Amino acid sequence: MNYKSSYNLFYIVTAFAVTMFFSCKNNFKEVQQIGIKQNEPIGVAENMNLKYTDSGRLKANLISPKMLDFSNREFSYNEFPDGVTLYIYDERNKRSTIVADYAISYNNTDLIDLRGNVLITTETKDSIFAEQLFYDQKRDWVFSNKPVRYVSPTSIVTGNAFDSNQDFSSYGVSEVTGVQYFDDDDSF
Template identity: 85%
Template sequence: MKPTSSYSLYNIVTALAVTMFFSCKNNFKEVQQIGVLQNEPIGIAENMNLKYTDSGRLKANLISPKMLDFSNREFSYNEFPEGVTLNLYDERSKKSVIVADYAIVYNNTDLIDLRGNVLITTETKDSIFAEQLFYDEKRDWVFSNKPVKYVSPTKIVTGNAFDSNRDFTSYGISEVTSTVYLDEDTSQ
């Protein structure tokens, strides 16, 4: 007895279907791992010392023990989980220093979000204390909508918002909560 061609085709299709069925495996955990990998940084840098120049002049110097690069995200950013020191230089190369416990640089907006024990020290020995400050690289502007304390040799001012140019020669404190004037010479 000769097998018919439709009978042979049926056997071949059945064999392929059974083979495919048994070769499939549950890869849900692998699919979950793909999502985890997308949430991981694309790169990690340690002991960073990044210098930003414009027309041959040093404008900023960012120093951090660790940077996580999330440029693989749709809204890319760099994270500094172990803190950052940002040195800003004016046209006369005078330096102001910003130190924070944590920072994020948003690449698409050129905005630096500084958080946790933020301290700014200016060339004139003025200090600004805040829990969060933003530095807008495009506009060369520093601002916060959180409580701040400004300390100069002559006064201490606290308020609920702050904005300033990059060299801190023009600043404003909004919603001032207190002002204390200091004696310039307490030794007499």
């Protein structure tokens, strides 16, 4: 009897050990996330002034009342829920201004997604109005695939897409839906 019960005990211990062995998993990522709520930022900055330089030259300056840092994500980003003002500087240090109600800056791609009442004013006093616009910091390019309105002192052009270089000297409105020209005597 004693011999038979020791075999039963051996089988029970073996079954238990095998079960425990196969139930273990590598959960290092989960352990790292302890204390961080799932959809919460890892940092919050208020009244921020972020400057982007390249080779010692100021290329962009982003100002916002609040930034949420989600750099703990696999595709890291910074969110600006209370809006932004983005100044873009060209090679001659001429400044264009972009204002938006909301923005997201993607760290891996250097792309800034600007949304809600987006307004660009250029050094030459041209204005671009859109609901969404992207600024590619690597390519110094501004673009949108949403309806836009381009206003210059001599015309208003509306269309369904827009792209331009950073100083707005080379721009295009695609899928034009309307054009209005002004004489010097006209006012708008």
